[in-house]
Amino acid sequence: MxxxxxxxxxxxxxxxxxxxxxxxxxxxxxxxxxxxxxAPAPSSDLNAGxxxxxxxxxxxxxxxxxxxxxxxxxxxxxxxxxxxxxxxxxxxxxxxxxxxxxxxxxxxxxxxxxxxxxxxxxxxxxxxxxxxxxxxxxxxxxxxxxxxxxxxxxxxxxxxxxxxxxxxxxxxxxxxxxxxxxxxxxxxxxxxxxxxxxxxxxxxxxxxxxxxxxxxxxxxxxxxxxxxxxxxxxxxxxxxxxxxxxxxxxxxxxxxxxxxxxxxxxxxxxxxxxxxxxxxxxxxxxxxxxxxxxxxxxxxxxxxxxxxxxxxxxxxxxxxxxxxxxxxxxxxxxxxxxxxxxxxxxxxxxxxxxxxxxxxxxxxxxxxxxxxxxxxxxxxxxxxxxxxxxxxxxxDVYFRYMNLDQKALRSGDWKYLKIADVSYLFNVEEDPKERANLIGRYPEKFAELKMQYEEWEASMLPLDPAANTHGYTGEMLADHFHVTD
The missing domain is CATH 3.40.720.10 (Alkaline Phosphatase, subunit A)
Structure with a gap:
């Protein structure tokens, strides 16, 4: 079946x-x-008894x-x-x-x-x-x-x-x-x-x-x-x-x-x-x-x-x-x-x-x-x-990845995403494939999430230029033909 x-x-x-x-x-x-x-109320000690x-x-x-x-x-x-x-x-x-x-x-x-x-x-x-x-x-x-x-x-x-x-x-x-x-x-x-x-x-x-x-x-x-x-x-x-x-x-x-x-x-x-x-x-x-x-x-x-x-x-x-x-x-x-x-x-x-x-x-x-x-x-x-x-x-969950300067924040159904010099705003519940960029329709939400992300990132270690990072390019994968080093 x-x-x-x-x-x-x-x-x-x-x-x-x-x-x-x-x-x-x-x-x-x-x-x-x-x-x-x-649901039952949580116990402070799940192993009591x-x-x-x-x-x-x-x-x-x-x-x-x-x-x-x-x-x-x-x-x-x-x-x-x-x-x-x-x-x-x-x-x-x-x-x-x-x-x-x-x-x-x-x-x-x-x-x-x-x-x-x-x-x-x-x-x-x-x-x-x-x-x-x-x-x-x-x-x-x-x-x-x-x-x-x-x-x-x-x-x-x-x-x-x-x-x-x-x-x-x-x-x-x-x-x-x-x-x-x-x-x-x-x-x-x-x-x-x-x-x-x-x-x-x-x-x-x-x-x-x-x-x-x-x-x-x-x-x-x-x-x-x-x-x-x-x-x-x-x-x-x-x-x-x-x-x-x-x-x-x-x-x-x-x-x-x-x-x-x-x-x-x-x-x-x-x-x-x-x-x-x-x-x-x-x-x-x-x-x-x-x-x-x-x-x-x-x-x-x-x-x-x-x-x-x-x-x-x-x-x-x-x-x-x-x-x-x-x-x-x-x-x-x-x-x-x-x-x-x-x-x-x-x-x-x-x-x-x-x-x-x-x-x-x-x-x-x-x-x-x-x-x-x-x-x-x-x-x-x-x-x-x-x-x-x-x-x-x-x-709210936050992500950062050095290759292509990627940044992301998921807050509720909303997701702020940045890849290289391009920014996006998605509703990942309605659009899990992340195809509909909603920045133009919801500029205030985009600005809010971007600011929230920047405040979080300031609390983390800065990027280390000596650290290793990796991403796929068109030379490796055909569906990444647009990506270069």
Whole structure:
């Protein structure tokens, strides 16, 4: 049965109508939106009378808004991710903090706008000697103070040894890659160097990277569940980030091996079929994680979050938005976000709350009965009320990206956007593709948002001309033919 057969348009999916059914999900999502009047009052301690929950935070890399079937992808199915939506809550207005990787990761782990730290100005971080300061409070670090075991499996991308690393920023265990991109079979960086680590020890494996992350995750869940403490596992996949290699594409890995630093960018490879294989492989590893929780009898004691670090790239589906990774158009920023929390979240629920990556810190600290550091107040908001079904709270969110001097502010349905020397005003609820520039019709609203943005930007670190930034040009992507260096 198709979505058309169900009377469901993808636009209605975006808007989160009060009752919808999505055929692509594992058992169908009712999609009911709960009002504030129907939601239980939030408790100051969600764990009163019960154990602190385990927490698993899963992040895909460069996954588009509509790249999983419970957000509308038609070409393949993602049953494990869909099962999280069936038993949890989908957020339909979730934003990554940045349209690129390490900037979002800075915001995620600190709970603050990335523009408050030098490492957050890197778009993304390359070989420059900057990173996340070990002295800065982090989500895993604050949870560890509250008694959690903490582990990161997957991608770090917040600074290199000897000065920076997961074990210096709150994690007890690390198994994964330190840089921004590696080959899925050779596990080599853009510079041709091995980038696979167990803690601070370099290791060598030959298997498909996504599957290795699944292997290590279930091993760690097994190990940590034997202890008396709750655990926090960050599972940060590199999929479906380039290079475009599915589980059976070892020959493609060898083909691009000698192509130089830009071989991994893989501008001469990839296909929708390969992309599907990469996403499906990731979904299969998530299924293994869920199965392990069920096997251990701790599924109902575990919060699971799934999202992406930014909008999609070449082969992604960002429908109904325009724009991709590196762009402040909605397609570069909007991401799927699903939270499963048995006993707190109503199954198959939907929220229209505007969220950002940095909201995870206050939300998960609250969930884990952990204290924030008062000297580093979060810019994120605690989503507990939204998770319990409350109506969306008003929220303004700000973005900046150095390439093409991009700036954006979302306030209610309005969005102020600047790209190079051109400014725009959109109603993103009515016009999610950002096609109708309303500056001429609503000049006062434009002036108001522009001034509001400038006041916010003055409170952040200034742009650093030495920082890395990246954007796509016509030489890279044909649909960017008008963009030059």
């Amino acid at each position: 198709s979505k058309a057969d169900l009377g469901l348009s993808r636009r209605r999916l975006l808007l989160g109508v009060s009752a919808l059914t999505l055929a692509g999900c594992a058992a169908g999502l009712s999609g009911e939106v709960y009002s504030a009047s129907g 019960r154990k602190q929950p385990n927490i698993i935070f899963i992040m895909a890399d460069d996954l588009g808004y509509a790249d999983v079937s419970c957000y509308g992808r038609r070409e393949y199915q993602t049953p494990a991710i869909d099962s999280l939506a069936e038993t949890g809550m989908r957020f339909m207005q979730a934003y990554s903090n940045s349209p690129v990787c390490s900037a979002t990761r800075t915001a995620l782990i600190t709970g603050r706008y990335q523009y408050r730290l030098p490492v957050g100005l890197e778009e993304p971080l390359t070989s420059r000697k900057v990173g996340l300061p070990p002295s800065h409070p982090t989500l895993p670090g604050q949870l560890r103070k509250a008694g959690y075991q903490t582990a990161l499996v997957g991608k770090w991308h917040l600074g290199a040894l000897p000065d920076y690393g997961p074990l210096k920023s709150g994690y007890d265990h690390f198994w994964g890659v330190r840089g921004g991109s590696v080959d899925y079979f050779r596990h080599e960086s853009m510079m041709g160097q091995n980038d696979l680590w167990d803690g601070e020890t370099e290791i060598h494996e030959t298997a498909y990277l996504t599957e290795l992350f699944g292997d290590r995750s279930v091993e760690l869940i097994d190990e940590m569940s034997q202890n008396d403490k709750p655990f926090f596992l960050s599972l940060h996949f590199t999929a479906p980030h380039w290079p475009w290699e599915g589980p059976d594409d070892r020959a493609e890995s060898e083909r691009i091996k000698d192509a130089g630093p830009y071989g991994l960018v893989h501008l001469d490879g990839g296909s929708l079929e390969t992309y599907a294989e990469m996403v499906v492989s990731m979904d299969q590893q998530i299924a293994r994680v869920i199965s392990k929780l069920q096997e251990l009898g701790i599924e109902d004691e575990t919060i699971i979050v799934f999202t992406s670090d930014n909008g999609g790239e070449r082969f992604a589906d960002t429908w109904p938005f325009s724009g991709i990774k590196t762009e402040l158009l909605e397609g570069g920023l909007r991401v799927p976000m699903i939270v499963r929390w048995p006993g707190v979240i109503e199954p198959s629920s939907v929220s229209q709350q505007v969220t950002m990556s940095m909201d995870m810190m206050p939300t998960l600290l609250h969930a884990g009965s952990a204290r924030p550091d008062p000297d580093f107040p979060s810019d994120g908001i605690d989503l507990t009320d939204a998770l319990k079904g409350a109506a969306p709270a008003p929220r």
